[in-house]
Amino acid sequence: MSTLVALARAQAFAAGRAQLIATVRHLHVHDHPFVLIPLAMAGEANAPLAAMVGSAADKPRLLFVAQPRNRDERFAFADALAAELVPYLTSFAGDTEAVAVDRGRDVRHRFLDAPQVWVPNTGGIDFLRLFGRSTRFRRVDGDYPVPPTVPLLGRWLTFLAGASEMPGSALLLNAVQALGMHWATGQSGAEDAHLASLMAWIESGAAAAREAESGPVAGPATDPDFDNRVLAPLIADGDPALPAVLHDLLLPTWQQMWRALALLRRLPPGDRVAGRWDGDRDSYSSFVEHLAEGGGPQPRRDGAVAAAARLQRLENAATRYAVQRAFDDPLVMADHRLTGAAFGGVVTLANPDRVDDTGKRPVLRPRIMVATTETVRVEAGASLTSPARPAQKARVISVAPTTTGWDVLLELSGGMGRKLVADPGTVPLVGEELLLTTLSEAYRPGAAFPDPTETPWTHGGPPAPYEEQQPA
Amino acid sequence: MNADRLRGSAAAKRHNARTIAALTGNPGCERRSVLDAAGVDKVKLAETIGFAGSFGQSRFALARGNAFEAMLKADDCALLRSVLDVGVVDYQDLGEDTDDTLTARHGRTRELLASSTSALIDHPLLTLSVAGQTVFLEPDLIAFQSEGRLRVVEIKSFAIVDDQADAAKVSAAAVQAAVYVLALRDLLGEDRVSHEVVLVCPENFSLQPAAVVLDVRKQLSTLKRQLSRLSSVSSLIAALPPSVSFDMSLSPETLISSLEAVSARYVPECLSSCEMSVYCRHEASGTTAALGRSVRESLGGVDTVALALDLSTGAAEPTPEQDEAAALLRTAARLRASALAAAGPAADRAAGVSAGRAAG
Numbered sequence: 001m002s003t004l005v006a007l008a009r010a011q012a013f014a015a016g017r018a019q020l021i022a023t024v025r026h027l028h029v030h031d032h033p034f035v036l037i038p039l040a041m042a043g044e045a046n047a048p049l050a051a052m053v054g055s056a057a058d059k060p061r062l063l064f065v066a067q068p069r070n071r072d073e074r075f076a077f078a079d080a081l082a083a084e085l086v087p088y089l090t091s092f093a094g095d096t097e098a099v100a101v102d103r104g105r106d107v108r109h110r111f112l113d114a115p116q117v118w119v120p121n122t123g124g125i126d127f128l129r130l131f132g133r134s135t136r137f138r139r140v141d142g143d144y145p146v147p148p149t150v151p152l153l154g155r156w157l158t159f160l161a162g163a164s165e166m167p168g169s170a171l172l173l174n175a176v177q178a179l180g181m182h183w184a185t186g187q188s189g190a191e192d193a194h195l196a197s198l199m200a201w202i203e204s205g206a207a208a209a210r211e212a213e214s215g216p217v218a219g220p221a222t223d224p225d226f227d228n229r230v231l232a233p234l235i236a237d238g239d240p241a242l243p244a245v246l247h248d249l250l251l252p253t254w255q256q257m258w259r260a261l262a263l264l265r266r267l268p269p270g271d272r273v274a275g276r277w278d279g280d281r282d283s284y285s286s287f288v289e290h291l292a293e294g295g296g297p298q299p300r301r302d303g304a305v306a307a308a309a310r311l312q313r314l315e316n317a318a319t320r321y322a323v324q325r326a327f328d329d330p331l332v333m334a335d336h337r338l339t340g341a342a343f344g345g346v347v348t349l350a351n352p353d354r355v356d357d358t359g360k361r362p363v364l365r366p367r368i369m370v371a372t373t374e375t376v377r378v379e380a381g382a383s384l385t386s387p388a389r390p391a392q393k394a395r396v397i398s399v400a401p402t403t404t405g406w407d408v409l410l411e412l413s414g415g416m417g418r419k420l421v422a423d424p425g426t427v428p429l430v431g432e433e434l435l436l437t438t439l440s441e442a443y444r445p446g447a448a449f450p451d452p453t454e455t456p457w458t459h460g461g462p463p464a465p466y467e468e469q470q471p472a
Numbered sequence: 473m474n475a476d477r478l479r480g481s482a483a484a485k486r487h488n489a490r491t492i493a494a495l496t497g498n499p500g501c502e503r504r505s506v507l508d509a510a511g512v513d514k515v516k517l518a519e520t521i522g523f524a525g526s527f528g529q530s531r532f533a534l535a536r537g538n539a540f541e542a543m544l545k546a547d548d549c550a551l552l553r554s555v556l557d558v559g560v561v562d563y564q565d566l567g568e569d570t571d572d573t574l575t576a577r578h579g580r581t582r583e584l585l586a587s588s589t590s591a592l593i594d595h596p597l598l599t600l601s602v603a604g605q606t607v608f609l610e611p612d613l614i615a616f617q618s619e620g621r622l623r624v625v626e627i628k629s630f631a632i633v634d635d636q637a638d639a640a641k642v643s644a645a646a647v648q649a650a651v652y653v654l655a656l657r658d659l660l661g662e663d664r665v666s667h668e669v670v671l672v673c674p675e676n677f678s679l680q681p682a683a684v685v686l687d688v689r690k691q692l693s694t695l696k697r698q699l700s701r702l703s704s705v706s707s708l709i710a711a712l713p714p715s716v717s718f719d720m721s722l723s724p725e726t727l728i729s730s731l732e733a734v735s736a737r738y739v740p741e742c743l744s745s746c747e748m749s750v751y752c753r754h755e756a757s758g759t760t761a762a763l764g765r766s767v768r769e770s771l772g773g774v775d776t777v778a779l780a781l782d783l784s785t786g787a788a789e790p791t792p793e794q795d796e797a798a799a800l801l802r803t804a805a806r807l808r809a810s811a812l813a814a815a816g817p818a819a820d821r822a823a824g825v826s827a828g829r830a831a832g
Contacts, residue, residue: 023815
């Protein structure tokens, strides 16, 4: 944990209220999100007990299983969940826009919007991933047929759970993590995992948060005491009161979810949030296309090449997301200033018209001197950028100590127009306050991976061709 | 003072692999060591002083666990034998006992294990030396003995889906199995007991069993190190004032003052493993450790939240050891304040929601 977040936690404890740790919202919040609160049956391998679902705060819909250990009821539940969720997911596959690819030599189409599903916590995401796994391979014919909606639901859930692993993706989000990214409470991270407690810290304060801990849980695990005292007799007797009890259990979390969304909407979105949502629309569009072409279910496990490529995409996304958040939010950037990966200073000298003509043709290379009182942990030759001018690179020529801090001499390139005279405003002026950082938004090219059919023997050789897998 | 006297008239709670695993999770906590050594019923103690936690087990989970185990052991362990691939060997159940026959059962266990006949041995009774005390382990395991070598078989009811299982559950199972390996090695010697244990779990979404081999060498060495680090409980107990008692018939106030006489080392992880954690959390309120280890470290290892804040504003004068931490905290506070001030209206609006709600 960074010192700034730790300090915010200390301040939250002293104030008895959660404290902001972000000045902008770092994720896309949909105008029409779908909220899904799953409850699982204790002990079973991912057997659903109930779910409260819907895309309108005033219209929660309860799905439940009267006998959670009954296989047919389990798939009836999946069918009912599919009837609620899948129409929402596909409702965005309407109008498209053309996007230039390959430097404008080609176009592809993507949908103008994409769905966004919210669950309370990471446990909810894990539940959906496993529920996707248990339904996507089901056969609609043969000995144990299931409704065709069941394997379709499984594919969608697997897609969403996979997307949620991608840092910065907003297709499937969990409230605990989303709130925790923007607010620090005066308790530990482990205690924050309780949604009601976290919400109470933000909305009313420490005392309410302690009380909320003994309130209903946000699932997917139920409270053992509730299982033993309330649920077991209801299930054993096939009591018709079961849905009402489950409804009352889930409703507080349902209301917290919508209040959490409202809290997040109050924060202005970061500048780069929309760009990341474009990426989500891309992956949604290609998955819709995959389904339309009759694509099969996602494999149980990725092959070697697919896994390596996915890992690299995840790493790139994580780096990009961290940099983008810092560029969007001075409070996140402050973390990097504290560690010396960024520093703020004032321009004391500027030579905006400097031309370097030592090469084949002359190039515009203005130089500026920045005086700072902050820790500087860069050396000559390092390449810096400023969030104010992300397209411009600043190469460190020298770093010299002064009585109050450091003088950093920088040579600028890029982002100044195509002429030998810089476009107005592109070179910082004397007196301008500037933030410089080693973080970079520069594009990271992907590594080259072999074709899956040429997987080397060291990695298990080429994967076996897809065969329809039997239900397990 | 004698450990048993601390408990008063109640029957002693026995150790099992789970409690030993939890004990080693936070070896610096004297309170837990003392209460466990004295066999105090911590659930009841926490309830009596008004800080009950939620440590029950769902009967659905228990039922499934029992059903899975019964299925494996049905027909003379037919399914267990096939999943372990052990062929025709003896099955010996040493059964469960009451307290007064424990020594006899331990004797039978020792005899049977020493005989090195090939067999599946259920419910053996083991002993382990914990914090200077010999404790009986109430084990829930089968030891498979073949060609003079023993292997611990753990039956767990969490599912292994596509060769993957819940990491927290697997690591808890591995630590528990390591406790048994250690106890068996104490009894029989290092090389008679394998460091590879067999975990038998339901596979995918069915009840079909699958066996996987876990190497618990790492858990073993951690366990050994932490057991040796456990502060010697007998001397701790001997040093306690005679007024300290955890007899449940005493008033909550007396019990709380007894608890205060034994120092605890609360960390948030305790909440998931220790029955006393809710009380200890209450007691530790205001310390940086209560916010989590990483928060404490990020605040420069300063003990209390109030001091960390005072150092960050310059209200407190740092000691020479705190100089570095104080400088960091001051810079952090300055950066945080200026970033929030620059964001001004947006931050105010977002913070305003909560203030408004509290007022209303």
